[in-house]
Amino acid sequence: MAKTPVKIDIRTSPYIRKAPTVSQIMRNVVYALLPLAAYSIYQFGISALVLMLATILSCLATEALFNKLADKKSTLTDFSAVITGLLLAMTLPPGFPLWMAAVAGFTAIAMGKTLFGGLGFNPFNPALVGRAFIQAAFPVSITTWTPALASNRFIEFIPSTLAVPFMKPAATAEWSTQVSIDGFTGATPLALMKFQGIFTDSSDLFLGLVAGSTGETSSLLILICGSYLIFKKMLDWRIPVAVIIGTLLTSEVFYLIDSSHYPSPAFMLFSGGLMFAAVFMASDMVASPVTPLGIFIFGCLIGFLTVIIRLFGGLTEAVMYAILFANAATPLIESYTQPRIYGARKTKS
Amino acid sequence: MNLLKFFGKKTFSHGIHPEEYKTETNTKATRRLPFAPEIIVPLAQSIGKPAKAIVYKGQHVTRGEMIAAADGFMSVPIHAPVTGTVITIDKLPVAKGGKAPAIAIKTSLDSGQVIVDSGIQQDYLQMSRQDLIKAVQNIGMVGLGGASFPTHVKMSIPEGCSIHTVLVNGCECEPFLTTDHRVMLEKIEVLLLGLRIAMKCVDAPKAIIGIENNKRDVLEAIKAYLPADQSITIEAIDTKYPQGAEKMLATALLDIEIPSRALPSEMGLAIFNVATLAQIGELLPKGQGLIERIITITGDDLEKAGNYLAPIGTPLQYILDYAGFTGEEAEVILGGPMMGIAAHSLDVPIVKGTGAILVLDSRATKRDDILPCIKCTQCLQACPIHLNPSEMGQLAAKRQYDVMETDYHLNDCFECGACSYVCPSNIPLVQYFRIAKTLNRERHLQNG
Numbered sequence: 001m002a003k004t005p006v007k008i009d010i011r012t013s014p015y016i017r018k019a020p021t022v023s024q025i026m027r028n029v030v031y032a033l034l035p036l037a038a039y040s041i042y043q044f045g046i047s048a049l050v051l052m053l054a055t056i057l058s059c060l061a062t063e064a065l066f067n068k069l070a071d072k073k074s075t076l077t078d079f080s081a082v083i084t085g086l087l088l089a090m091t092l093p094p095g096f097p098l099w100m101a102a103v104a105g106f107t108a109i110a111m112g113k114t115l116f117g118g119l120g121f122n123p124f125n126p127a128l129v130g131r132a133f134i135q136a137a138f139p140v141s142i143t144t145w146t147p148a149l150a151s152n153r154f155i156e157f158i159p160s161t162l163a164v165p166f167m168k169p170a171a172t173a174e175w176s177t178q179v180s181i182d183g184f185t186g187a188t189p190l191a192l193m194k195f196q197g198i199f200t201d202s203s204d205l206f207l208g209l210v211a212g213s214t215g216e217t218s219s220l221l222i223l224i225c226g227s228y229l230i231f232k233k234m235l236d237w238r239i240p241v242a243v244i245i246g247t248l249l250t251s252e253v254f255y256l257i258d259s260s261h262y263p264s265p266a267f268m269l270f271s272g273g274l275m276f277a278a279v280f281m282a283s284d285m286v287a288s289p290v291t292p293l294g295i296f297i298f299g300c301l302i303g304f305l306t307v308i309i310r311l312f313g314g315l316t317e318a319v320m321y322a323i324l325f326a327n328a329a330t331p332l333i334e335s336y337t338q339p340r341i342y343g344a345r346k347t348k349s
Numbered sequence: 350m351n352l353l354k355f356f357g358k359k360t361f362s363h364g365i366h367p368e369e370y371k372t373e374t375n376t377k378a379t380r381r382l383p384f385a386p387e388i389i390v391p392l393a394q395s396i397g398k399p400a401k402a403i404v405y406k407g408q409h410v411t412r413g414e415m416i417a418a419a420d421g422f423m424s425v426p427i428h429a430p431v432t433g434t435v436i437t438i439d440k441l442p443v444a445k446g447g448k449a450p451a452i453a454i455k456t457s458l459d460s461g462q463v464i465v466d467s468g469i470q471q472d473y474l475q476m477s478r479q480d481l482i483k484a485v486q487n488i489g490m491v492g493l494g495g496a497s498f499p500t501h502v503k504m505s506i507p508e509g510c511s512i513h514t515v516l517v518n519g520c521e522c523e524p525f526l527t528t529d530h531r532v533m534l535e536k537i538e539v540l541l542l543g544l545r546i547a548m549k550c551v552d553a554p555k556a557i558i559g560i561e562n563n564k565r566d567v568l569e570a571i572k573a574y575l576p577a578d579q580s581i582t583i584e585a586i587d588t589k590y591p592q593g594a595e596k597m598l599a600t601a602l603l604d605i606e607i608p609s610r611a612l613p614s615e616m617g618l619a620i621f622n623v624a625t626l627a628q629i630g631e632l633l634p635k636g637q638g639l640i641e642r643i644i645t646i647t648g649d650d651l652e653k654a655g656n657y658l659a660p661i662g663t664p665l666q667y668i669l670d671y672a673g674f675t676g677e678e679a680e681v682i683l684g685g686p687m688m689g690i691a692a693h694s695l696d697v698p699i700v701k702g703t704g705a706i707l708v709l710d711s712r713a714t715k716r717d718d719i720l721p722c723i724k725c726t727q728c729l730q731a732c733p734i735h736l737n738p739s740e741m742g743q744l745a746a747k748r749q750y751d752v753m754e755t756d757y758h759l760n761d762c763f764e765c766g767a768c769s770y771v772c773p774s775n776i777p778l779v780q781y782f783r784i785a786k787t788l789n790r791e792r793h794l795q796n797g
Contacts, residue, residue, distance in 0.1 A: 007678040008695065012780045014687045014766035015680060015709055016367060016524065022720050022773045078720070120721025120774070236726060290726045290739045334740075341758050342596060342734045343609040 022119075025234045026079035032225045032235075033086045033280070039221055040214045044094035044146070045153025047161045048214050054098045056085030058105025066114035080119050084108050087127035087280060091273055091320070094214050095146045095158030095172055099165035100138050107133040124327040125284040128320050135317060141169055145188055145212065146176050188212050189271045190310065199263055205270035216273040226279035235283055238295045243278035244269060246303020254311060268307060277319040278302070287327040294330075294337035301333075302326045360587035361597040363733050365767045367524050367590055367687070369563065374647050375527040377655040379535055382671060384456045388431050388662035389698040390416065391443050391451040395491040396498050397423030402452055408435045413464040413637055416452055425489045425499050427452075428638025430660035432460040442694045444683045444703070451698075454662070469636025473546045481550050481633075488632045489639045489701075494518060494529075494593065494622030495684055497702035500629070503621070504550040506614050513617040515548050515556035516602060517626060520586070520593035522561060523685025526705045528643045529623050531656045533560065533567040536627040537574050543630030544581065544621075551619040558583040558623070559602050561592055590687060591765040595620045597733050609761050624704070639701060648708030650676035659699060666695040668706050682707040687766045720774035728768035728778060734761050738768035738778045745781035750788050759785055 020028075040048045063081040067074055075081075088108055092101060108130025113122045135142055146158050163169035189200035189212070206219045216222075229235035247268055254262040269275065282288065282302050289298050302322045309318035393399035400417035410416055410429040417427040433456040440448040473481055486501035506512055521529040532540065548556055560567050562585040571583050586592060586601045595613055598620060599605045605616050613620050628639055640661055647654045652673025659668070665681055682689040683703045699706070728738035736758055744753045753759040759782060768778040 008692065009678065009680040010691045010693050011680065012691070012777075012783065013682075013684075013689055013764075014770050014779070015682060015689070015691070015707075016686045017770050017772070017775070018365070018367065020773055021717065021775065022723055025723075025725070025773055118721070120723050285723050285725045288724070290724050290729055290737065292729070295726075338737060338757070339729070339735045341609065341736055341761055342600075343606055343611070343761070344758075345608050 020234070022080075023078045026083055028229060028232055028234050029083050029280075030079055030086065032229045033083070033090070035225055036090065036218075036221055036276075037086065039218060040090070040094070043148040043153075044158075044214060045150065046155075047146075047153070047158040048089075048094045050098060050157070050161065051092060051094065051096055051101055051214060052086060052089040054101040055089040055092075055105040055108075056082055058102040059085035059088070059109045062106045062109035063114065066110065066118075070114070072118070075118060078119060081109060081113075084113070084126045084130075087125075088130050089214055090216055090276060090280075091127065091131050091213050093142060093145050095144065095160040097138075097141055097160055097163035097169045099163065100134055100141055103137070104130040104134045106130075120286055122286050123330070124324055125281055125287050128281060128324055128327075131317075131320055132324060135320070143191075144169075144172055146172055148212075150176075189267075193263055193267070193271070199267055200271070205267070213273055213276075216276040219270045219275040222275045222279050235279070236285070236288075236295065238292075239283040239288060239299050240278040242296045242299020243274075243282050243303045243306075244299075246300035247274060247278075247307055248303070249300075250304045250307040254307070262311065268310070272310070272317075273319050274306060277306075277323060281319070282323050282326070284327075287330060289330050289334045289337065291334055291337040291339055293339070294333045297333050297337065298326050298330065301329065358587055359584065359601050360589055361592070361600040361733055363731055363735065363767075364589040364591065364597070365731050365770055366588075367770065369588075370525045370647075371527050371530070371563070373525075373654050374645050374656055375530050377527075377531075379531050379643050379656045379658055382657040382659040382663065382668070384431050384458070384462060384660055385663045385667040386456055386458070387436070387664070388433070388454045388456060388660060389441050389451050389664060389696070390427055390430065390454065390662040391441070391449055391698065391700055392417050392427065393443075393449055394427065394497060394661075394700040394702065395425055396496070397425075397502070399450065400424060400427045402438050402450075404435050404438070404452065406435055406438055409433070410435060410454060411465040412462050413467070413640055415638060419486060423499065423502060425486055425491055425501070426638065427489055428640050429454060430640040430662045431456045432462050433457045442696045444690050444692055444697050444700065446693055464637060464640075467636040471634060471636060473549060473633065478550055478552065481546060484633055484636070485546075485550065485629060488629075488637060490625065490629055490632075491639075491701050492622055493624040493628065493642060493702065493704065495688065495702055495704055497700070500621070500625055503619065504547065506551050506619070507612070510614040511617060512551040512553040512614060512619045513555070514603065514619075515544065515551060515553045516595075516598055516613075516618055516620040517544060517556060517558040517623055518593055518595070518598055518620055519558055519560040519564070519567065519623040520598060521564075522588070522590045522593040523687050523689075523705075524590075525645065525647050525707050526685050527645045527647075527656055528704050530564055530567065531643060532624050532627050533564070534570055536631070537571055539630035540623055540627040541574055541581065541630070543626035543628065543633070546629055546633060547619070547621055547626055548580075551614075553619060554580065556581045557602050559586055559598050560584070561586060561588040563588040590767065591733055594733065594763060594765060596763075609758070642699075642701065642703070644699060644703060645705040645707075646672045647705065648682075649679065649710040650674055651708060661701055662698045664696055664698050665692055665706065668699070669695065669708070672706075674708060676708070676710050678710065680709045682709065687770070688764065717775045719776055722774055722776060725773060727771040727773065731767040731771045733765060733767065734758070734763070736762055738782075741785075742768075742776050742778045742781055745785050750785040751792075753782075753785050754789050759789070762786075 059081045112126030112129030160169035192198040251265040251268040305322035412432040441451040443449045490500040
């Protein structure tokens with residue numbers, strides 16, 4: 001029998017592995033965000049579109065810049081910077097000046113991600129780091145809301161969108177009342193609750209027929225998009241569920257104490273960016289715990305902090321801070337919640 | 350776990366569902382592999398001490414004759430797989446890497462290869478437990494499921510333990526492998542005889558044969574042979590990797606959790622692989638040594654993939670040639686794709702614990718970049734021991750091997766590879782853990 005000359009290859013087991021890869025997961029998250037992006041363009045017009053493009057490009061450019069500075073292989077193909085950009089845009093007011101959005105994108109990737117070592121090493125959700133920065137830097141612009149479904153939204157930019165860098169953006173209040181279909185007040189449901197004691201109907205919130213951030217308004221659509229990722233096993237369902245549980249329980253307690261003064265749990269759940277944050281922000285894999293019990297505590301903590309900040313804090317952007325705090329607590333939570341291993345012997349009782 | 354039980358599922362928690370790739374060979378009846386012109390028999394084929402060669406260079410040996418004797422209790426003898434002449438006793442390439450002492454035999458192709466008559470006729474019913482266990486050692490039996498633990502040592506139950514159930518492991522959860530499947534279809538009578546011998550050795554009143562539910566044909570075939578008194582039963586459990594691990598099998602069949610670093614005997618269990626029992630049933634009555642075993646030869650670019658009864662010591666090159674390997678570059682694995690060993694040379698022989706020769710081509714050459722851990726928790730949800738591979742992987746990258754052991758239960762990892770399999774960042778987790786364990790062991794040795 002003639003010997004076949006065979007080149008052999010050596011590795012250690014296992015020799016087979018399962019898709020998906022990191023970039024496949026990230027790409028699917030982008031797919032899941034696309035319907036939300038489309039809906040926000042439908043609601044807010046071309047301003048929302050250019051806003052998203054601005055943050056994505058800014059994030060990609062920053063990532064490329066830091067790759068070059070650190071002499072690293074390009075990491076743009078893993079799609080994580082695209083996600084950061086998209087997530088960031090979703091949390092901004094639709095008429096947010098583009099140059100500020102670019103600053104936000106830069107901060108998100110630079111301060112939130114690359115300085116810590118890039119993908120996999122960010123202690124906080126990078127998009128929220130960017131948003132927290134501009135929340136402090138541009139407090140007026142980030143709380144200036146324009147109405148959804150404005151009549152001229154597909155042909156005209158919201159006046160503030162094209163603000164010249166380092167100049168004060170144009171006022172939008174007058175414009176808003178002109179284009180609005182039903183007497184726009186410029187206040188989001190949470191602001192109405194906080195500063196005027198008016199509770200918006202939960203079903204309007206659920207469908208997203210209210211003023212708010214670019215991609216956060218429709219809880220229904222967010223849940224559908226999230227379900228797609230959960231179905232593909234690319235999103236950990238335990239995190240959104242825990243956030244929702246934490247929010248419902250905490251707000252229920254206050255609602256029971258005084259239902260005329262405190263909003264209902266349903267309002268809490270469907271207002272502001274909570275649903276979006278629960279599904280897409282809190283679930284940032286890198287900045288959340290890996291242990292089963294830790295994941296549950298992490299989610300509940302976000303829900304709890306959100307309600308507390310909303311009810312007693314000075315501002316309405318509660319979810320963002322709640323998630324950042326919970327991100328900070330992640331290592332601590334993990335160290336106390338290591339799983340019980342199979343066959344662990346009972347400790348000395 | 351309770352939730353799984355609630356839905357009436359017989360399984361363990363976590364684990365993975367890799368593609369099975371078994372249809373290529375699972376319907377092919379076992380055929381005999383011809384004798385290779387040269388056979389290499391390593392002296393260390395089991396856990397414990399290597400056997401001591403009792404033949405000399407140039408000596409003629411007859412098939413089945415003992416050529417290396419057991420060196421103490423934690424050792425088993427080795428018998429000649431072929432009739433032929435000893436050409437060398439030296440360090441030769443072995444599967445685990447490098448070279449190790451082995452006996453090379455030149456096969457006499459015209460000798461007829463008749464197995465030597467041991468002159469032994471033994472009926473297990475007439476024998477004492479001690480004699481039976483000694484007889485199991487004398488035939489050179491080791492666990493054929495892959496671990497190669499000396500079977501007679503496993504049968505010697507420690508003082509103070511009593512065995513209530515023998516579990517028979519017919520899961521064969523590794524993809525590609527079909528040897529146990531064929532044994533359970535073709536060797537039912539000797540399998541049950543071997544099981545009765547094992548039950549007597551460990552003094553167990555009952556036994557359960559556990560198979561994965563992807564082998565329904567086995568379920569029906571074996572049921573016809575089972576005794577009416579329910580002392581031996583068979584159960585189909587969920588098809589999931591690593592169901593064939595002892596701990597996972599005990600949990601799935603009896604909901605018994607074997608404590609960390611304990612032997613199954615502590616929980617009243619003794620667990621044997623089906624191929625091991627079938628060989629005991631076949632060899633022990635005649636006092637013959639273990640000289641051949643069924644292996645699955647499968648994978649890419651093979652013309653004659655199938656299940657073969659192969660003499661122990663057959664070199665891989667001979668097997669590839671016989672099976673008609675048509676490729677040019679490949680990874681040749683002894684065992685399954687999850688826990689097998691990639692051969693570093695085709696001169697390496699198969700040993701008692703080798704259940705398969707798996708040839709992988711395209712998959713083997715493709716290597717993705719390793720990305721940072723994104724904490725997706727896939728590995729935590731795959732680990733059957735509920736470890737935290739994500740955290741351990743990061744510790745390994747920082748070379749904090751001691752912390753992995755003291756705080757993250759490194760030594761409870763039995764290296765099933767489920768974590769590496771699911772990792773989207775392509776991190777070689779289980780490979781890191783093996784390195785960590787080895788380095789820890791060396792450090793402990795240095796520190797006394």
